[in-house]
Amino acid sequence: MHTTLIGAAELSQHLTDDNWVILDCRHDLMNPNAGRDGFAIGHIQNAQFANIDSDLSGAKVGADGKFRGRHPLPERAVLIDTLRGWGINDGTQVVAYDAHGGMFAARLWWLLRWVGHPAVAVLDGGLAAWQSQGLPMVTAEAPRARGAIIERVSLTTTVSVEDVVANLGTQVRTVVDARAADRYRGENETIDPVGGHIPGAKNRFFKDNLSADGRFKDAAQLKEEFAPLFASAPQAIMQCGSGVTACHNLLALEVAGLSGAALYPGSWSEWCADPARPVATGA
Structure with a gap:
């Protein structure tokens, strides 16, 4: 498997x-x-x-x-x-x-x-x-017979926007933002009309998980690079622009043997939709 x-x-x-x-x-x-x-x-x-x-x-x-x-x-x-x-x-x-x-x-x-x-x-x-590696590509589509997968006990955890708001006061958990640094700082209005990040969030651009050849870094290197961001993986919340590239950080954590971090699915696009929620900018 x-x-x-x-x-x-x-x-x-x-x-x-x-x-x-x-x-x-x-x-x-x-x-x-x-x-x-x-x-x-x-x-x-x-x-x-x-x-x-x-x-x-x-x-x-x-x-x-x-x-x-x-x-x-x-x-x-x-x-x-x-x-x-x-x-x-x-x-x-x-x-x-x-x-x-x-x-x-x-x-x-x-x-x-x-x-x-x-x-x-x-x-x-x-x-x-x-x-x-010179492996073949095709154009034909190959539909499959319908499967029968059933839902089982989840192997992941999530947090809601309410959880993230509550964490602003407690700071029990660390939010890690997977967007590029300019978006995190609030300097890319093309993608993020409301720029910035959740106060207290740290930045780990998802592409930093990759080596120069586009493959994931090895487990030891990933573990070393994530170590300064949070005390333990279960204490961390991964987010990005809309809950997509945050999953890349979650995959990298799993490769590194650091299981248990949560996903904030709504991420920045949900957070900034309510002007009552605070926004931080800069590094």
Whole structure:
């Protein structure tokens, strides 16, 4: 069972295994059609396309009329139905990949763990690692017979916006922001019209989890780099712009053997939607 990362060479040995499901999670925040277009041009054999907006996210506005962020979590029952549509069963090994260092594939990795499915891994190095080894790409789509995965005990934890507000006073937990430094400081109005970060949050850009070749750093290095940010993983809250790249930090923590950090799904997009919530700027 692969539960964090898998290499391109290993994945290439399982392309036709009935008990393996491969999902292409490519996306572009500035061009929502880019992922599907890229998939049509070429993808890993037997991969299916997973859309970050429609498959891996839920409604932006909740039943209470409140804005939940740009990529809120899908309803669990809806997610289970989506996973079954991809042919996933309880014993299926799932592999997710993208072309962005795992920033979108990690969201699918986290969601499967959220519904209690441990056999899910991200292709280390993504599509670039696959192509660098001369492995084949195809254009044909290969739908699978419907699966029967069921929801089990969650392997992850989350916190709500109310939890994060309460933490402002207690400072019991440390919020770690996965956005780029300019967004964290409040200097990128193109992506974040309301710039800045949650007061007290620390910054760990998700790309810092990767080596120069686009693959994840080894466990020892990741553990050393995360150590100054918080006392223990269960005391940490991971967030980003909309709860997507925060999952990359959560994956890196798992690789490092530091389990137990929580995800704040609404992240900055939910936080800054209410002007009553405080905002910090600068380094």
